[in-house]
Amino acid sequence: MTAMTGFLHHGGPPAPSPEEMVAIARILHEEAGIVLHPSKSSMVQSRLAKRLRKLSLDGYGDYIALVNTADGQDERRRMISALTTNVSHFFREAHHFDLLRSTVLPPLIERAKAGGRVRLWSAGCSNGQEPWSMTMVIRDLLPEAHRFDLRILATDIDPEVLARAERGVYPAGALEGLDAGLVARHFRRDPDGHGICDEARALLRFRELNLHGPWPMRGTFDVIFCRNVVIYFDAPAQARLWHRFAGALAPGGTLCVGHSERVPVAPTLPFVTAGITSYRRTEAPLPRREDH
Ligand SMILES: C[S@@+](CC[C@H](N)C(=O)[O-])C[C@H]1O[C@@H](n2cnc3c(N)ncnc32)[C@H](O)[C@@H]1O
Structure with a gap:
């Protein structure tokens, strides 16, 4: 088994810092026009935890750096996918x-x-x-x-x-x-x-x-x-x-x-x-x- 990153021992990464939230919000706005309020850090934490775990990343800083690289564009789409709200149902409204x-x-x-x-x-x-x-x-x-x-x-x-x-x-x-x-x-x-x-x-x-x-x-x-x-x-x-x-x-x-x-x-x-x-x-x- 590969070395476990710090947060895995504690059930997940901590919530993103205010600076990390600003960087994540900027990407979401640039890509999808979506406004992410700074108070949504626990939502971001729960939705991106799986991605960080999958990539064996310790924190959001590394993740943000990745999705800002040319090689990270697939992950950038996954990030948008994780952060959009997809609730729907048949004959809604x-x-x-x-x-x-x-x-x-x-x-x-x-x-x-x-x-x-x-x-x-x-x-x-x-x-x-x-x-x-x-x-x-x-x-x-x-x-x-x-x-x-x-x-x-x-x-x-x-x-x-x-x-x-x-x-x-x-x-x-x-x-x-x-x-x-x-x-x-x-x-x-x-x-x-x-x-x-x-x-x-x-x-x-x-x-x-x-x-x-x-x-x-x-x-x-x-x-x-x-x-x-x-x-x-x-x-x-x-x-x-x-x-x-x-x-x-x-x-x-x-x-x-x-x-x-x-x-x-x-x-x-x-x-x-x-x-x-x-x-x-x-x-x-x-x-x-x-x-x-
Ligand atoms: C809450 S769902 C609404 C689904 C359906 N229209 C309904 O009312 O049940 C919002 C959808 O908008 C999509 N969405 C968000 N930003 C978008 C964008 N910039 N362009 C296209 N679709 C977007 C999301 O991926 C998500 O599937």
């Missing part, structure tokens, strides 16, 4: 799925049936429960949806959650509370629990994407869900994103945000309220903005 079912999707489905193009985006999709919930609503309205030009893009900065999302296999506990008929229509038994069925898979594409980086997608979206993501960003970053989402939405398109997030309904943004934490992109042209 159900009112958005009700809005899809009752109001937003019916005309889009008519368009798809007439040969038109329909695009939805789950931005910050975490482990996939959000975009898979979207596919279930779509398939319940149009079981043959995969035969039309109707697709959902699901993106996240974190490759680890994205891999889980793409696998689309969930333990029984994750499906608790879901209607049995819904589970039967959209899932297949899997040795590890329940797997999303192939017809639903055909509707969904996954891609690693940092919301603060380039958006290489072509064409506009009819629906964007970006829920419980911008809450972690500072106000200027949020403002930039609202503007970019407006540019990425087709006129008449719908943007849904998380329960504690709000899009300012201001003359500089072409949005009107469309329901609880939901906004409709108006026909108004996007005002010029120098910094997006």
Whole structure:
């Protein structure tokens, strides 16, 4: 057995010092636009302990030095992955799925049936429960949806959650509370629990994407869900994103945000309220903005 580093004898590294927290916060902000409050040192300690242990590092100073080197870029991504919050569940904030079912999707489905193009985006999709919930609503309205030009893009900065999302296999506990008929229509038994069925898979594409980086997608979206993501960003970053989402939405398109997030309904943004934490992109042209 290799020599054990000091902290392993005591169950983990101590919390990062204020200076180390500043360095970690700077990296997280640079990479993901996420604001890390200095009071979160015990959260950082618990989330990075496994990485330090795996790398046999004694403390955060060595870890920060590593992720700042050219060779440490893979570890830098793992660090971002460990520090992002990935909580999600099927049909979270159900009112958005009700809005899809009752109001937003019916005309889009008519368009798809007439040969038109329909695009939805789950931005910050975490482990996939959000975009898979979207596919279930779509398939319940149009079981043959995969035969039309109707697709959902699901993106996240974190490759680890994205891999889980793409696998689309969930333990029984994750499906608790879901209607049995819904589970039967959209899932297949899997040795590890329940797997999303192939017809639903055909509707969904996954891609690693940092919301603060380039958006290489072509064409506009009819629906964007970006829920419980911008809450972690500072106000200027949020403002930039609202503007970019407006540019990425087709006129008449719908943007849904998380329960504690709000899009300012201001003359500089072409949005009107469309329901609880939901906004409709108006026909108004996007005002010029120098910094997006
Ligand atoms: C709390 S989860 C929200 C999941 C889902 N939207 C929901 O509401 O259930 C937040 C997600 O945002 C992702 N995220 C954080 N910063 C991001 C960024 N800069 N670009 C893209 N995704 C980011 C995280 O990796 C995480 O999976």
